[in-house]
Amino acid sequence: MNLRRMVIALLGLVFVLFILWLSYKGRLFESLFGGVYKIFFSVESHLAQKTKEFFSSYFFLVDLKKENQQLKEENLALKQRLAEAHDAMRLCSEYEKFLKATSSIKHPKVPARIIYKAIDPFSDFILIDRGSKDGVQPQMPVLALFGNSAIGLIGQVIEVYPNFSKVMLISDPSFAVDVKVVRTGDRAIVRGKGEPILSLEYLPLYSQAQPKDIVVTSGQDALFPANLIIGEVVSVSKDPQGLFKQGEVRPYVDVYNLNWVAVILQIPEIPL
Numbered sequence: 001m002n003l004r005r006m007v008i009a010l011l012g013l014v015f016v017l018f019i020l021w022l023s024y025k026g027r028l029f030e031s032l033f034g035g036v037y038k039i040f041f042s043v044e045s046h047l048a049q050k051t052k053e054f055f056s057s058y059f060f061l062v063d064l065k066k067e068n069q070q071l072k073e074e075n076l077a078l079k080q081r082l083a084e085a086h087d088a089m090r091l092c093s094e095y096e097k098f099l100k101a102t103s104s105i106k107h108p109k110v111p112a113r114i115i116y117k118a119i120d121p122f123s124d125f126i127l128i129d130r131g132s133k134d135g136v137q138p139q140m141p142v143l144a145l146f147g148n149s150a151i152g153l154i155g156q157v158i159e160v161y162p163n164f165s166k167v168m169l170i171s172d173p174s175f176a177v178d179v180k181v182v183r184t185g186d187r188a189i190v191r192g193k194g195e196p197i198l199s200l201e202y203l204p205l206y207s208q209a210q211p212k213d214i215v216v217t218s219g220q221d222a223l224f225p226a227n228l229i230i231g232e233v234v235s236v237s238k239d240p241q242g243l244f245k246q247g248e249v250r251p252y253v254d255v256y257n258l259n260w261v262a263v264i265l266q267i268p269e270i271p272l
Contacts, residue, residue: 091259098260101149107225108265109143110134114258115164124172124194126155128261131163141224141264142167144253152253153177153217153228157263165263169255170198170230178221179230181207182214190215190230190249200233200247207245209236215249225264 095111102109112134116127130136140157156175159166168175175192179200186207191199203209213233219226229252236247 094259097148098145098262101145101151102143102262105143105151105262105264109262110136110265112136112165112261112263114261117256117258119256124169124175124192125158126167126169126255126261128165128167128263129163130263131161131165133162135265136160136165136263137265139223140266141228143228143262143264144255144258145260146253150229150252151262152251153224153230154251154253154255154258154261156223167261170251171195171255177224177230178218179215180218181209181233182216184208184213187218187220188215196251197234198231198249198251200236200249201244203236203245203247205238205243205245207236209233209245209247211235225266 099111102111110130112128112130114126115129117123128142136157138157138160141153142155142157143151144154146152153170155167155169155172157165158168169192170177170190171192171194173192173194177190178187179190180187181203184207186204186209188203188207188209189201191201193199200215211233215230215233217224217226217228217230231249231251234248234250236245239246
């Protein structure tokens, strides 16, 4: 009986020692590997945080890039609308000045906007936005504003369509007009020669015309009304044949900076 109790007590002691040993081993394992585990967990947490921050920054930059692109597009659209507004204001200002200047023209007329002109200075025609429905017909004179209030001849209608017309400019070699020198009253012919400067022909030998003299239409060719300004004399010389003087005229109107013209609704009356 005593032996049995001793065995039970011994087994109890062994069990307690085993429990104590397991407890000690756990603390030993924790002490040995806990630091490594904590380091690993800390590194893992740090990497996870950095990865999260990286993707957050990436998506932020993507959104920022999209927003910047949208702002650029909106800025360009605003600039375009601003440019269109400035252009419209400029055209309106020019048109008001043009209407005020052409109000002094006694002949019936219709204002027109230039819808085509070549960029080079050697093209001798323009297109305007008035046609047969507006009363425009071939051979009608075309005038334009120069300076602040002066009106000058720039050409003649040669082709007419319902909604637009073609105008031959005075620089065209086919264009010719009977003129007079204002200061001397001498008649001559101004003819285009395919360049900005016009030819002055058939000026009388006795003429005292000189540079800076103003040249206007004579009104005696049954084509153009009298006293339409053309330009000024830049040179005068004797014709090689000795029958007339000749020279050159610089037009006052710079066609290539024009937007508005006026068509005189007058058909030339050719006497029979």
